[in-house]
């Protein structure tokens with residue numbers, strides 16, 4: 001009898017990524033179901049008072065209460081851990097909850113964070129307004145300037161934080177180099193791996209200590225649910241971050257975990273398709289007379305193309321470009337589309353188009369935007385899974401009118 005008939009405690013590390021994405025973490029019940037079930041239960045019953053006591057005391061493993069033990073959520077956690085190559089994963093209610101759980105699980109008042117300045121807007125607000133209130137200060141540096149990272153480190157720095165490639169300009173951080181710097185200063189390196197996913201980039205293998213996800217994006221892949229995750233070692237993620245999660249409770253719902261599990265099964269296929277379509281679109285945009293500059297790590301013209309080729313196994317689905325003519329021209333191109341969705345989300349099968357200067361980066365002052373390189377003519381496209389030619393033709397309408 002194959003062991004997984006009732007309890008799949010198989011070692012999946014010997015399998016390749018696409019196999020782990022389909023299979024890892026599943027525990028079949030005695031019903032013999034093929035697909036992963038959704039366990040919609042808030043609590044679990046025990047065989048005896050003694051068993052209940054042993055589980056509560058942590059002496060025997062097993063489910064207790066779905067804020068911190070749920071089989072569907074655990075399957076998602078084990079599958080994502082197997083993809084990122086981490087010992088432990090903690091699923092959370094959102095990507096922001098994953099960042100919060102990481103910081104409150106690992107940091108204390110007086111600690112200091114050095115962060116890339118090119119991070120998700122709400123992450124900056126979390127660091128400045130909420131961690132700042134607790135006495136945890138953050139310094140911001142240019143993602144692609146290793147000397148600036150080193151100069152910003154203080155004796156009390158405990159965490160370095162980055163996203164790579166960045167949004168929307170697809171600037172890269174050198175994960176291996178920054179991990180080495182972090183470890184030389186007794187710091188942890190956390191990488192928000194939202195844009196690449198483990199299908200294209202595995203930060204832990206490059207030396208990072210913690211990987212953070214907004215599962216809302218590519219892990220879901222079809223824009224349905226909000227969720228997040230933290231992946232890393234047994235002590236910090238399995239102990240400290242999980243400890244915060246089980247107490248404070250920003251937990252992932254079993255239904256959302258199930259949607260993300262189904263998303264993971266097609267992750268590698270989808271990321272390859274997003275990357276291929278984005279590469280094609282970027283190459284076409286580079287030849288268009290109304291386009292001043294294209295930002296895509298897969299282009300030979302990208303200043304960090306060599307690092308991207310080394311650090312990532314694909315270049316991802318996000319393409320940004322600057323049109324000649326500033327905001328009026330950018331809005332004209334966006335408003336001329338009929339197919340693309342005008343929204344700020346990304347990681348969906350549906351292609352989305354965004355004007356960063358007036359939406360995601362609208363809170364910045366014009367000077368701050370200029371400093372960050374977010375021009376008024378910049379457009380971001382999160383390339384979806386439609387036919388790439390239809391995406392191109394939808395953009396061509398507005399661009400040709402400008403040209």
Ligand SMILES: *Cc1c(COP(=O)(O)O)cnc(C)c1O
Nearest residue numbers: 094095096120192194214216227
């Ligand atoms: C969306 C996003 C987040 C926040 O995730 P939510 O699931 O919306 O809470 C964090 N980091 C990056 C890079 C994101 O794109």
